[in-house]
Amino acid sequence: MPRPQALVTVDVVIFTVREDALQVLLVQRGAAPFKDRWALPGGFIREDEPLEHAALRELEEETGVRDVYLEQLYTFGDPTRDPRGRVITVSYFALIASDRQTLAAGTDAAAARWWPAGAPPPLAFDHREILEYGVERLRNKLEYTTVGFQLLPARFTLTQLQRVYEAILGRALDKRNFRRKMELLDILTPLDEWVREGTGRPAQLHRFSARQFARLKDKGILFPF
Amino acid sequence: MPRPQALVTVDVVIFTVREDALQVLLVQRGAAPFKDRWALPGGFIREDEPLEHAALRELEEETGVRDVYLEQLYTFGDPTRDPRGRVITVSYFALIASDRQTLAAGTDAAAARWWPAGAPPPLAFDHREILEYGVERLRNKLEYTTVGFQLLPARFTLTQLQRVYEAILGRALDKRNFRRKMELLDILTPLDEWVREGTGRPAQLHRFSARQFARLKDKGILFPF
DNA sequence: CCAAAAGTGTTAGGAGTACACCCATGG
DNA sequence: CCATGGGTGTACTCCTAACACTTTTGG
Numbered sequence: 001m002p003r004p005q006a007l008v009t010v011d012v013v014i015f016t017v018r019e020d021a022l023q024v025l026l027v028q029r030g031a032a033p034f035k036d037r038w039a040l041p042g043g044f045i046r047e048d049e050p051l052e053h054a055a056l057r058e059l060e061e062e063t064g065v066r067d068v069y070l071e072q073l074y075t076f077g078d079p080t081r082d083p084r085g086r087v088i089t090v091s092y093f094a095l096i097a098s099d100r101q102t103l104a105a106g107t108d109a110a111a112a113r114w115w116p117a118g119a120p121p122p123l124a125f126d127h128r129e130i131l132e133y134g135v136e137r138l139r140n141k142l143e144y145t146t147v148g149f150q151l152l153p154a155r156f157t158l159t160q161l162q163r164v165y166e167a168i169l170g171r172a173l174d175k176r177n178f179r180r181k182m183e184l185l186d187i188l189t190p191l192d193e194w195v196r197e198g199t200g201r202p203a204q205l206h207r208f209s210a211r212q213f214a215r216l217k218d219k220g221i222l223f224p225f
Numbered sequence: 226m227p228r229p230q231a232l233v234t235v236d237v238v239i240f241t242v243r244e245d246a247l248q249v250l251l252v253q254r255g256a257a258p259f260k261d262r263w264a265l266p267g268g269f270i271r272e273d274e275p276l277e278h279a280a281l282r283e284l285e286e287e288t289g290v291r292d293v294y295l296e297q298l299y300t301f302g303d304p305t306r307d308p309r310g311r312v313i314t315v316s317y318f319a320l321i322a323s324d325r326q327t328l329a330a331g332t333d334a335a336a337a338r339w340w341p342a343g344a345p346p347p348l349a350f351d352h353r354e355i356l357e358y359g360v361e362r363l364r365n366k367l368e369y370t371t372v373g374f375q376l377l378p379a380r381f382t383l384t385q386l387q388r389v390y391e392a393i394l395g396r397a398l399d400k401r402n403f404r405r406k407m408e409l410l411d412i413l414t415p416l417d418e419w420v421r422e423g424t425g426r427p428a429q430l431h432r433f434s435a436r437q438f439a440r441l442k443d444k445g446i447l448f449p450f
Numbered sequence: 451c452c453a454a455a456a457g458t459g460t461t462a463g464g465a466g467t468a469c470a471c472c473c474a475t476g477g
Numbered sequence: 478c479c480a481t482g483g484g485t486g487t488a489c490t491c492c493t494a495a496c497a498c499t500t501t502t503g504g
Contacts, residue, residue: 004272005230008302008313047229047311051302075300075315077233077276086272088233088315090300159456176458177494184492200455201501384483401485402467409465425482426474 006077007087010055011042011127013134014068014094015117016101017151017164022138023114024131025103026121027062033083034124040131041112042089055092063112064103069095069150074133081126091130093137095150118170142168146187149208155191157203158182232312235280236267236352238359239293239319240342241326242376242389247363248339249356250328251346252287258308259349265356266337267314280317288337289328294320294375299358306351316355318362320375343395367393371412374433380416382428383407 014025026038041062045054052070060066073091081087103112115121117135120128141147142165151164162178182188189209194202239250251263266287270279277295285291298316306312328337340346342360345353366372367390376389387403407413414434419427 004270006233006270008231008233045229045231045302048304050304051300051313072299074297075276077270077315079273079275088276088313090302090313157456174494174496175456176496179457180459181493196455196502198455199453199503201457201503203456382483399468400483401469404484405486406466421475421482423482424476424480426484428483 004086007082007085008045009042009087009089010045010051010058010092011040011089011130012055012059012070012092012094013040013073013131014059014063014065014096015134015138015151016096016098016114017167018098018101018114020163020167022117022135022167024117024120024134025063025065025112026115026123028111029124037124038115038121039124040091040127042091051090052092055090055094059094065096065101067096067100069147073130073137076126076130078126089125089130091133093134095138095147097151097153099153138168146208152208155193155205155207157195157197157205158188159197159203161206229311232307232310233270234267234312234314235270235276235283235317236265236314236355237280237284237295237317237319238265238298238356239284239288239290239321240359240363240376241321241323241339242392243323243326243339245388245392247342247360247392249342249345249359250288250290250337251340251348253336254349262349263340263346264349265316265352267316276315277317280315280319284319290321290326292321292325294372298355298362301351301355303351314350314355316358318359320363320372322376322378324378363393371433377433380418380430380432382420382422382430383413384422384428386431 016023016025025041027041029035029037029039041059042055043058043062045051049057052072055070056066056068059068071093073093075088075090077088079086081089101114103114117131120131122128123131138147148161148164148168152160158179161182162173162175165178166173187209188206191205191207193205195205196202237250241248241250250266252266254260254262254264266284267280268283268287270276271282274282277297280295281291281293284293296318298318300313300315302313304311306314326339328339342356345356347353348356363372373386373389373393377385383404386407387398387400390403391398412434413431416430416432418430420430421427
C-alpha cells in the first residue's frame with residue numbers, strides 16, 4: 001500500500017466586525033508562490049504540534065493577534081490547490097472582538113490588514129473558497145450558538161450587539177424583536193453603566209452571562225432570527 | 226521554516242439503519258498496529274488523489290460498499306493518535322440505504338460487519354472519538370436537512386421513515402405530528418403502491434421528492450423534531 | 451427646543467406538542 | 478371476528494413578525 005507523504009498547512013479565517021461591517025484579516029505574501037498576493041494567515045504545521053496549536057501560532061506570528069475564539073472549519077486537499085505539490089490545508093475559523101485587534105505584521109508576512117469579508121482582494125491559492133466557506137459557517141453558527149458575543153467587547157450596548165448580527169446576516173433586524181429575544185434568552189446582564197453613542201440618549205451597557213449557556217444549548221436553537 | 230511531512234489518511238464513519246437501530250460499518254484490522262481490533266474503514270491517501278476520492282476508494286476496497294452519501298466530518302491531527310508517527314486523518318461521514326448493504330470483505334480488512342452505533346466493540350486508534358463525532362453530526366443534520374432519506378430505499382412507507390428518525394434521535398416520535406410535518410414540508414410523493422408490513426393494514430409507499438429541496442433549505446430548518 | 455439615539459407593547463398568524471380512536475387487511 | 482399495523486383531527490401554547498411612538502440627553 002502506498003504511503004505518500006504530504007505537506008500539511010493550517011489556514012485561519014478570522015473575522016471581526018468593525019464599522020458595522022464584517023471584516024476578515026489577510027496577510028500579504030512575502031514569498032513565492034503568489035508573492036505579494038493577499039492570503040489567509042497560516043503556514044506549515046510543525047512536528048509534534050497539534051493542528052489547533054499550529055493555527056494559533058501562525059495567526060500570532062503573522063498578525064500579532066491572539067486569544068481568539070477558534071474552531072476547525074474544513075480540510076481542503078485538492079491535489080492541484082498548491083503549485084508546489086501536494087499540500088493539504090486544515091482551515092480554521094476564528095473570531096475576535098472589535099476592541100482587541102492589535103495587529104502587528106510578523107516575519108512571514110509583509111503586511112496584515114482587515115478587509116471587508118464581502119469584498120476581499122484577489123487571494124492566493126484557493127483562499128477565496130475557504131473564506132466563503134467561513135462566512136457561511138459564521139452565518140449558520142450565529143443562529144444556534146452564542147458566537148456573536150465573541151465579536152464584541154466584554155461590555156456592550158444592545159445596539160452594538162444588534163449591529164453585529166446585522167453585519168453578519170447582511171440584513172436589518174427589528175429592534176424590538178431583537179431585544180425581546182435577548183431578554184427571553186436570559187444571557188445578558190445589564191450593568192450600572194451608560195455610554196453615549198453619538199449625540200443621542202445614552203445606552204445601557206450589558207455583559208454576556210454564560211450562566212444559562214448549557215441549558216440553552218440543550219434546548220436547541222438559540223438565535224432563530 | 227520547517228516543513229515536516231505527515232502521513233495523511235482518510236477514515237469513513239458510515240451509518241445505516243437496520244432493524245430499527247442505527248448501525249455503523251467497521252472492519253477488523255489485519256495488520257499492526259491494533260491488529261485484530263475493529264476500526265473505521267479507511268487508509269492512506271494516494272498521490273494526486275482528492276481526499277473525497279480516497280474516502281470512497283477505501284470504503285469500497287475494504288467493505289465493497291459504494292454509491293453512498295458522503296461528506297467531510299472532521300480532521301484529527303493529534304501527534305500521538307497513531308503509534309507509527311505523525312498521521313493526520315481526514316474523517317468522512319457517510320450514509321447508505323438499508324437495502325443496499327452489499328458487504329464484501331476486501332484485501333486490507335480481514336472482515337467487515339455492521340455494529341450498533343451506540344455499542345461498538347473496542348476500536349483502534351481514536352476511532353471511538355471519530356465515531357461519536359459522526360453520531361452527533363448525524364443527529365444534528367437530521368434536524369435541518371434531508372439526510373434521513375439517504376438511509377431508506379427509494380420507495381418507503383411513512384412508518385419506515387419515522388423509524389429511521391427514531392433510531393437516530395433515540396426517542397419515540399408522535400405518529401400524527403410526524404406525518405403532519407412531512408405533509409407540510411411537501412417533499413414526499415405518494416405512490417399507487419401499498420405494502421404490508423407484518424400482518425396489519427397495508428401501508429402506502431412514498432418516494433422522496435427533491436423538487437422543493439432548495440426552497441426548504443433557504444427557509445432554514447427542515448426537521449425541527 | 452431640536453436633533454439623535456435609546457427604549458418600549460400589542461396583535462395576528464404559524465408551528466409545535468399532546469392526545470385517542472377508527473380503518474383495512476389476512477388469517 | 479380478531480389481531481395487527483395504518484391512518485386521521487383538534488385544542489392549547491409558544492414563538493415570530495409586523496408595526497410607531499415616547500424618553501433621554503447635549504447642544
